[in-house]
Amino acid sequence: MNITREKKIERAETLKKKFEEFPTFYLLDFNKLKVSQANELRRRLREKNFSFQVIKNRLALKALKDDYFSSLKDYFRGPTAVAFAADDPVGLAKALHEYAQETKLLRFKAGILEGLYLDADRFEEIANLGSRTELVAKIGYLMAYPLIKLYQTWQAPLVTFGQLLSQLKSKK
Numbered sequence: 001m002n003i004t005r006e007k008k009i010e011r012a013e014t015l016k017k018k019f020e021e022f023p024t025f026y027l028l029d030f031n032k033l034k035v036s037q038a039n040e041l042r043r044r045l046r047e048k049n050f051s052f053q054v055i056k057n058r059l060a061l062k063a064l065k066d067d068y069f070s071s072l073k074d075y076f077r078g079p080t081a082v083a084f085a086a087d088d089p090v091g092l093a094k095a096l097h098e099y100a101q102e103t104k105l106l107r108f109k110a111g112i113l114e115g116l117y118l119d120a121d122r123f124e125e126i127a128n129l130g131s132r133t134e135l136v137a138k139i140g141y142l143m144a145y146p147l148i149k150l151y152q153t154w155q156a157p158l159v160t161f162g163q164l165l166s167q168l169k170s171k172k
Helices: 005-021 035-047 057-063 066-075 089-103 120-127 132-171
Strands: 024-029 051-055 080-085 107-113 116-119
Touching (some): 035 051, 035 089, 089 120, 116 120
16 A cells, blocks of 8 residues: 555654654554554553554654654664653553563663653663652652651650649649
């Protein structure tokens, strides 16, 4: 099936908009992934508001931003798929990592995480991070902890004074 030049340009423009719209995307090698497995992965990712798309390497290279081009150019060889995340890059990494562990068929090539280049070695670190909610909760706790300790320190003399008065009252 031959695709017209206009159709290719249209697809490249659509892909370019996607690369610009999503701050995080991961390039994956899906060499041995069957169509049914790819559809299962798409369904799982769609449930979590992520997207997965198999792309033509030449179209992707035309659609990439110039600043991404140099770092990602070498990864567009062989079968390539892109997984996009708008809000939760760690959640997408976890979902992809989980599926790759189950099937042993996906392999992470590289990616862009919130605008920064991410190589294959760092992907597992990202996948093992806590979810966004967990990380925000930890930061909140770490920010509140000194205030809680300060409050307890200020409260300690009053509690001790109250206990002393209680003991004095019980002795009399």
